Amino acid sequence: MARLPADGAGAVCPGPTASSAVEILDAKTREKLCFLDKVEPQATIAEIKTLFTKTHPQWYPARQSLRLDPKGKSLKDEDVLQKLPVGTTATLFFRDLGAQISWVTVFLTEYAGPLFIYLLFYFRVPFIYGHKYDFTSSRHTVVHLACLCHSFHYVKRLLETLFVHRFSHGTMPLRNIFKNCTYYWGFAAWMAYYINHPLYTPPTYGSQQVKLALTIFVICQLGNFSIHMALRDLRPAGSKTRKIPYPTKNPFTWLFLLVSCPNYTYEVGSWIGFAIMTQCVPVALFSLVGFTQMTIWAKGKHRSYLREFRDYPPLRMPIIPFLL
Numbered sequence: 001m002a003r004l005p006a007d008g009a010g011a012v013c014p015g016p017t018a019s020s021a022v023e024i025l026d027a028k029t030r031e032k033l034c035f036l037d038k039v040e041p042q043a044t045i046a047e048i049k050t051l052f053t054k055t056h057p058q059w060y061p062a063r064q065s066l067r068l069d070p071k072g073k074s075l076k077d078e079d080v081l082q083k084l085p086v087g088t089t090a091t092l093f094f095r096d097l098g099a100q101i102s103w104v105t106v107f108l109t110e111y112a113g114p115l116f117i118y119l120l121f122y123f124r125v126p127f128i129y130g131h132k133y134d135f136t137s138s139r140h141t142v143v144h145l146a147c148l149c150h151s152f153h154y155v156k157r158l159l160e161t162l163f164v165h166r167f168s169h170g171t172m173p174l175r176n177i178f179k180n181c182t183y184y185w186g187f188a189a190w191m192a193y194y195i196n197h198p199l200y201t202p203p204t205y206g207s208q209q210v211k212l213a214l215t216i217f218v219i220c221q222l223g224n225f226s227i228h229m230a231l232r233d234l235r236p237a238g239s240k241t242r243k244i245p246y247p248t249k250n251p252f253t254w255l256f257l258l259v260s261c262p263n264y265t266y267e268v269g270s271w272i273g274f275a276i277m278t279q280c281v282p283v284a285l286f287s288l289v290g291f292t293q294m295t296i297w298a299k300g301k302h303r304s305y306l307r308e309f310r311d312y313p314p315l316r317m318p319i320i321p322f323l324l
């Protein structure tokens with residue numbers, strides 16, 4: 001049964017019968033938001049979030065971050081109360097993560113945008129390049145090839161989002177979608193504007209340069225896909241298991257011998273290939289920004305692997321073999 005807190009502060013939340021108590025304080029103001037009496041010691045953080053939602057329905061579980069320290073890391077949903085370093089009354093600090101949106105929706109929006117935007121420039125729809133160019137087509141083969149590669153890349157990502165990735169987090173803060181879409185959509189428009197421009201000039205070394213670039217692009221796309229499949233196979237459907245990824249029989253996965261996030265290595269490689277193919281400054285900049293972002297993430301993931309697995313292969317670097 002739930003009981004009123006001694007000082008009467010905060011709402012009293014209905015808890016299950018058993019022995020521990022949990023108080024939830026606002027991480028910023030330290031105001032008592034909720035007191036859960038007699039919580040099962042085996043209760044998970046996910047269950048505590050559900051109980052908290054009963055008195056604060058505006059904070060549905062995906063919006064909640066519960067921590068042991070107001071400025072510390074969020075506890076995982078699967079963490080169990082009795083395994084946490086707390087006394088008989090556990091104090092948890094709550095932070096509102098803001099409105100949430102599902103990862104799948106996020107990815108679909110982020111990736112469908114560039115696909116569609118690029119095609120507007122490729123088909124030279126009115127009001128982009130001037131009336132006389134409306135719905136005209138470039139005379140350069142590389143422009144058509146670039147459109148094929150760009151579209152292939154985003155169709156692949158959409159399909160992977162729907163059918164390959166097994167995400168551990170169901171949602172992401174809604175505000176991130178504005179930031180991410182500005183990045184993906186903005187760069188797609190900028191790159192497409194120049195590549196499909198009627199005055200675009202093909203790369204300096206002609207078809208040799210294009211063939212080399214296409215080879216890099218195709219290899220990296222196959223590599224990226226192979227790594228995504230290998231990561232998928234690490235996690236049984238419906239679980240959140242994280243394991244050390246190892247090379248499989250597929251040679252594209254052998255990069256796991258040297259880096260923790262070869263999917264990022266291949267992703268950067270694809271964009272370098274695309275930059276060489278189109279010889280276009282916005283593409284080079286997109287590759288550089290993407291590389292910077294993915295390096296930051298790869299370093300974070302690499303650190304977590306080292307923290308989580310004592311037997312983590314020592315030769316691996318985050319993203320670039322032997323270097324970075």
Ligand SMILES: NC(=O)c1ccc[n+]([C@@H]2O[C@H](COP(=O)([O-])OP(=O)(O)OC[C@H]3O[C@@H](n4cnc5c(N)ncnc54)[C@H](OP(=O)(O)O)[C@@H]3O)[C@@H](O)[C@H]2O)c1
Nearest residue numbers: 165166167168169231234235241242243245263264267290
């Ligand atoms: N161009 C760009 O700027 C850019 C930037 C970022 C990403 N991308 C592309 O988008 C792709 C996906 O990005 P991402 O950041 O989501 O990649 P990621 O973190 O490597 O994750 C890919 C998938 O594998 C799962 N996973 C990762 N490590 C795992 C492990 N040790 N055990 C089990 N499952 C694991 C992830 O689940 P979790 O949900 O648990 O993480 C996720 O479902 C990248 O590979 C890249 O091609 C492009």
